[in-house]
Amino acid sequence: MADVATAMADPSRLSMLCALMDGRAWTATELSAAAGIAPSTASAHLRKLLDGNLISCLSQGRHRYYRLAGSEIATLIETLMGVSMRLSPPYKCTTPVSLRKARTCYDHLAGEVAVSLYAFMEQECWLTPAGDDLTAEGLLRLKEFGAEMHLPAKRKIACSCLDWSERRPHLGGSAGAALLSAFERNGWLIRIQGYREVKFTDEGKRALRRFFKVEL
Incomplete structure (x- = not known):
């Protein structure tokens, strides 16, 4: 732990x-810009993160790309975000409105929209009481719009992930990843290049209203 x-x-x-929490691979130059430091300084920091098994490196041609070492690292970072905000009273959220509305949390959705989706899924019994799996109803409903689960999964089917800006849970685990993937395939949302922010298309807004009774 130390x-x-x-x-x-x-x-x-x-x-x-935090930049890598968008789930994509970044170059050292991009990460140095995100951190506001020189590329030469970034190399030393990236080495420490690699040695700590927090990130992984992929070489492709002359380029090297870095990404989080896995979903458990993303969960750790998201949890630390929530803890740090709870330890900084009085609470006043300074997160940009667009990020509070909808963003990625590694491979699943986060933000106000994701919190509303989770609340709806709980209310409609798409999740088991413990929140660690989908019910038969949940599996069926997700399949309706292409968020199919490939079982058995190596990670939890579902988990409650504390949203650090909303202070309420959103959906993580394999189900959360499947949900985000389906939204992208269906053209319901668009990722903002280089940022965690996502924007829902008009078709996506209609889909949220139809399947989850969530208004944007």
């Missing part, structure tokens, strides 16, 4: 990790 904490314990490295 080794992991040491690897994260620097504002520049934390900025890089």
